[in-house]
Each structure stands twice: as structure tokens, then as C-alpha cells.
Amino acid sequence: MSRIFFDSGSFTKMDRRVLEAMLPYLTERFGNPSSIFLKEGEIAKSAIEEAREKVAELINADPKEVIFTSSATESNNLAIKGLALARKNKGRKILFSQIEHYSVLNQADFLKSLGFQIEYVKVDKDGLIDMDDLDKKTRDGAILLSLLHASPEIGTLEPISEVSELLKERDVLLFCDAVASCGRIPVDVKEMGVDALSVSSQMLHGPVGASALYLRKGVEIVPLMQGGFQEMGIRPGTENVPAIVGFGEACRLAKEELEERRKKLEKLGKRLWDGIDSAIENIHFTGHREKRLPGHVSFWVEYVEGESLLIWLNLKGVASSTGSACASNIFARDETGLRASHVLTAIGVPPDLCHGSITFMLSKDNTEEEVEYVISVLPEIVDTLRKMSPLYEKHMREKIKGGTHGGTVQ
Amino acid sequence: MAGPYSEKVMDHFMNPRNMGEIEDADGIGEVGNPVCGDVMKLYLKIENDVIVDAKFKTFGCGAAIATSSITTELIKGKTIEEALKLTNEAVAEALGGLPPAKMHCSVLAEEALKAAIEDYRKKRKEK
Numbered sequence: 001m002s003r004i005f006f007d008s009g010s011f012t013k014m015d016r017r018v019l020e021a022m023l024p025y026l027t028e029r030f031g032n033p034s035s036i037f038l039k040e041g042e043i044a045k046s047a048i049e050e051a052r053e054k055v056a057e058l059i060n061a062d063p064k065e066v067i068f069t070s071s072a073t074e075s076n077n078l079a080i081k082g083l084a085l086a087r088k089n090k091g092r093k094i095l096f097s098q099i100e101h102y103s104v105l106n107q108a109d110f111l112k113s114l115g116f117q118i119e120y121v122k123v124d125k126d127g128l129i130d131m132d133d134l135d136k137k138t139r140d141g142a143i144l145l146s147l148l149h150a151s152p153e154i155g156t157l158e159p160i161s162e163v164s165e166l167l168k169e170r171d172v173l174l175f176c177d178a179v180a181s182c183g184r185i186p187v188d189v190k191e192m193g194v195d196a197l198s199v200s201s202q203m204l205h206g207p208v209g210a211s212a213l214y215l216r217k218g219v220e221i222v223p224l225m226q227g228g229f230q231e232m233g234i235r236p237g238t239e240n241v242p243a244i245v246g247f248g249e250a251c252r253l254a255k256e257e258l259e260e261r262r263k264k265l266e267k268l269g270k271r272l273w274d275g276i277d278s279a280i281e282n283i284h285f286t287g288h289r290e291k292r293l294p295g296h297v298s299f300w301v302e303y304v305e306g307e308s309l310l311i312w313l314n315l316k317g318v319a320s321s322t323g324s325a326c327a328s329n330i331f332a333r334d335e336t337g338l339r340a341s342h343v344l345t346a347i348g349v350p351p352d353l354c355h356g357s358i359t360f361m362l363s364k365d366n367t368e369e370e371v372e373y374v375i376s377v378l379p380e381i382v383d384t385l386r387k388m389s390p391l392y393e394k395h396m397r398e399k400i401k402g403g404t405h406g407g408t409v410q
Numbered sequence: 411m412a413g414p415y416s417e418k419v420m421d422h423f424m425n426p427r428n429m430g431e432i433e434d435a436d437g438i439g440e441v442g443n444p445v446c447g448d449v450m451k452l453y454l455k456i457e458n459d460v461i462v463d464a465k466f467k468t469f470g471c472g473a474a475i476a477t478s479s480i481t482t483e484l485i486k487g488k489t490i491e492e493a494l495k496l497t498n499e500a501v502a503e504a505l506g507g508l509p510p511a512k513m514h515c516s517v518l519a520e521e522a523l524k525a526a527i528e529d530y531r532k533k534r535k536e537k
Binding site: 303304305307308311315355387388389390391392393 | 471
């Protein structure tokens with residue numbers, strides 16, 4: 001059997017049709033879009049504008065509100081620092097949800113060095129933003145909130161429109177990282193009421209090297225780089241035309257096939273969830289049960305460590321991801337680089353228990369056969385590792401002891 | 411395949427040697443690492459101060475399982491005095507090296523071994 005890719009939170013396979021759309025721009029159709037008096041430039045420029053329309057259409061924006069960047073990390077940096085700097089006379093307080101991506105969270109120190117304060121808005125045990133905490137923290141002087149649409153680690157979908165309503169009353173801008181959700185479920189910037197939003201090409205079967213930042217008309221931003229007039233001067237630098245063309249095509253396909261993809265993901269995700277739930281004891285699913293990304297299954301199993309699970313799955317041909325500290329930063333100088341996932345810690349999984357976490361994030365390319373295969377191999381892997389685990393041994397002994405003393409046998 | 415672990419680590423991870431328990435062990439050492447949550451339990455069978463059998467059970471990452479496994483191999487047939495000289499560096503070296511952040515797993519193996527020998531000595535005194 002060929003590899004089974006259940007790690008679509010990190011990458012997706014580029015669609016063949018996307019490659020076809022890109023090829024001319026990697027070969028004969030070359031040119032700098034800024035060379036406006038040249039035929040080559042005209043061709044490149046119109047290709048970018050066409051792609052911009054396709055991205056805009058997928059998220060229900062105006063093409064003028066779409067800025068191309070090189071990666072989701074760049075979009076997230078441009079959004080947060082750019083919006084904060086544009087509003088620094090209004091206030092200095094920036095809010096992050098506790099479960100933001102590293103490309104958001106790790107801006108904190110730099111923002112502090114620029115004179116901003118960072119506060120973190122709590123999430124509940126399912127990963128949903130705590131509206132009371134948000135209410136409290138937006139009462140005085142906050143200028144911006146960064147809240148992701150869906151957590152790639154636990155799959156929970158945040159109530160973005162409810163949040164944006166509150167923020168509008170308080171004159172707080174809302175930036176939303178929709179990298180994990182876009183292309184899987186409808187992402188409508190108007191309905192969501194966001195001021196800025198990021199989308200990534202590589203997460204929706206487009207090429208790596210292109211990403212977009214939606215910026216609502218009228219919202220001011222300070223560019224982080226200075227250069228030419230590309231992307232309205234907000235993101236100078238010669239555009240990556242082939243990648244942008246591919247990104248546009250990937251968005252067009254995502255829009256066209258959204259319902260079909262969503263339904264497929266929902267079905268596969270449900271089967272995977274039920275299958276492993278019934279085959280493995282002492283398993284705990286993470287994230288909200290209903291309000292979640294389709295095709296996303298995340299959990300932790302007791303008495304087993306996540307990195308070991310991940311390696312075994314990999315050996316059996318299955319790509320997944322883990323929030324285990326053991327796998328966090330293995331090449332760090334020393335063990336201080338190892339930290340349990342901030343997302344699992346935020347939803348209250350005790351640090352000594354989140355080690356066994358695994359995330360399966362499916363894509364349109366996965367099949368029922370692949371799901372069945374994973375359902376069949378995962379229990380074996382868990383069993384192998386549990387047989388090796390002194391914690392499991394202790395658990396089993398207590399279970400037996402509990403039984404003989406008339407206690408509850410679970 | 412060039413993953414973060416050496417071939418030797420992967421071999422011991424996939425085919426752990428001496429995994430299990432010794433029912434009538436003469437010394438048992440159980441140690442834990444709060445950073446990783448790793449728990450290592452080492453069982454020793456000792457005759458005339460020689461380690462005649464060693465088995466382990468480990469909850470932890472790939473490196474934790476591999477270090478436990480190779481430690482049992484390294485100490486079998488050795489006298490207690492010889493075994494006590496085993497350092498965590500030697501354990502890591504025997505595995506073809508470990509990533510820096512995983513060196514603590516080899517420390518854990520060394521500690522489990524020392525704890526098991528200490529347990530054996532304590533039990534002998536009691537006898």
C-alpha cells in the first residue's frame with residue numbers, strides 16, 4: 001500500500017490541475033508583472049489579477065482586498081504587526097487566543113519590544129474561546145484580537161461572527177487565521193465580520209510559496225517591508241507568479257468542489273472517529289465534538305507516548321502529527337526545547353497526559369480504504385506500546401485489584 | 411531514510427530487546443522524567459553479584475524505549491561493579507548517538523540502572 005497522508009494540517013498534495021495551470025508560467029510565460037509596458041509584464045500581471053479574483057471569490061471578498069504574500073507565516077506577521085503599528089496611537093494592548101499558531105504566538109516578544117502588551121484570551125475544555133474572558137479583556141484599550149478560525153491541532157471551529165460582533169462594539173480589530181479551514185468549509189469574510197484573514201495555498205492543494213492576506217477595505221496597515229509598488233505597496237517584492245497562479249487555481253477548484261469535499265471529509269472523519277473509538281480503550285478525543293473541521297480527528301490515549309505512536313504509524317505508512325512534548329523540538333540544544341503542546345495545555349489536558357496525543361487531518365485525496373487501514377493498525381500499535389508501558393501495567397494491576405475487592409471494574 | 415534517530419535507535423525501538431518483567435527480580439528500579447513524562451522500569455536478576463538477566467518496561471518516546479532496550483543488552487553478564495560504571499554517554503554512544511534534546515533519555519536509563527542496583531543491595535541487607 002502506498003503512503004497514507006493524514007497530516008493535511010502541515011501540507012496537502014498539489015492538485016494535478018493546479019500544476020497544469022502553473023506550467024506555462026514556469027516555462028514560456030515568464031516576465032515581471034511590474035514591467036507594465038512590456039508584453040511579458042502584461043501577461044504576468046493579468047495572471048496575478050486573475051488569481052486574485054479567484055482567491056477573493058473563495059472567501060467572498062473584493063479582489064482589491066486580497067494581498068499576496070509568500071506564506072501563512074508572512075501573512076500572520078504582516079497582519080498582526082502591520083495592524084498594531086497602524087493603531088498604536090489608539091492603544092497598545094493586543095489579544096491572542098491561547099491556541100494561536102506559533103506564527104502568531106511567537107510574535108509576542110518582538111511586539112513587546114515595540115511597546116505593545118500582549119494578553120491571552122482563554123479557551124474552554126473544547127477549545128472554544130471564552131466569551132466572558134474576551135468581554136473582560138476588550139473593555140479597556142485593546143486594539144486587536146488574533147483568533148484562528150479552526151485549530152489544526154484539535155479541529156475546533158471558533159464562533160468568529162459572534163466574536164466580531166462584540167469586537168465591533170469595542171472598536172477592536174479582528175484578525176483571523178483561516179489556514180486550516182479554508183478549502184474545507186465555507187470561509188466568508190463578510191459573514192464572519194473579520195478585518196483581516198489569512199489563507200495558505202499549500203493547505204488547499206495549491207503550491208507552496210503563495211499565501212494571501214485579506215484586508216477589509218478601509219482598514220489601515222503599516223507595511224513591514226519597504227520596496228516597490230507591488231501589492232499596493234503593502235507587500236513589495238516581485239510576485240511569485242507561478243505559485244500565485246497555482247494558488248488561484250486551487251482556490252477556484254476549492255470553491256467549485258467545496259460541498260463535495262466537505263461531505264467526503266465529514267464521512268471519512270466520522271468513520272475514523274467511530275472506528276478508533278470502539279477499538280481502543282482509554283482514548284480521549286480532543287476539541288469540540290460537533291463544532292469542528294470535517295475530516296479532523298484528534299485524541300490522546302492513556303499509557304502511551306505520542307512520539308512513539310507517531311513513529312509506529314509512520315513505519316506502517318501513515319503520516320500524522322502529535323502534540324507530545326517529546327516530539328516538539330527534538331533538535332533543540334537540550335531538553336528545555338521539549339514542551340507539551342500549548343493547545344492541549346490550554347484546553348486543560350494535564351501536561352503529563354498530553355504526551356499520547358495524535359492528530360489525523362484528512363484531505364479530499366484520502367479514501368475509505370485508507371481510513372479502514374488506519375482503524376485496523378492503530379489498535380495494534382497502541383497495544384504494542386501499552387505492553388511495554390509500566391504505567392499500563394500499574395493500571396491493569398489496579399483494575400484487577402479493584403475487581404477482587406469489589407470495586408468497579410471499568 | 412534520514413529521520414532524527416540513528417538506525418540503531420530505530421532498530422531498538424522497533425525490536426526492543428528484553429522487554430517485559432522478571433517475576434522474581436532481585437532488584438527493580440523505576441525512574442521518571444518530569445520533562446517528558448517518561449517512565450522507565452528496569453528489572454534485574456542477580457547471581458553472585460553478576461547480572462544474569464535484565465528486562466525493562468518503558469513509557470516514553472523512541473529514544474526512551476531504545477535507551478532502555480540497549481541498557482539491558484549492555485549490562486547482561488556484567489558484575490554489579492562493572493554495570494555501575496555504565497554512563498549515559500556510553501548508552502547514547504552504543505546507539506550511534508542521540509539528538510541533543512534526547513540525551514536526557516540516556517540519563518534516565520543510567521538512573522534506572524542505579525536505582526535497580528540500589529534496590530538489590532537494600533533487599534540483600536534486609537535478608
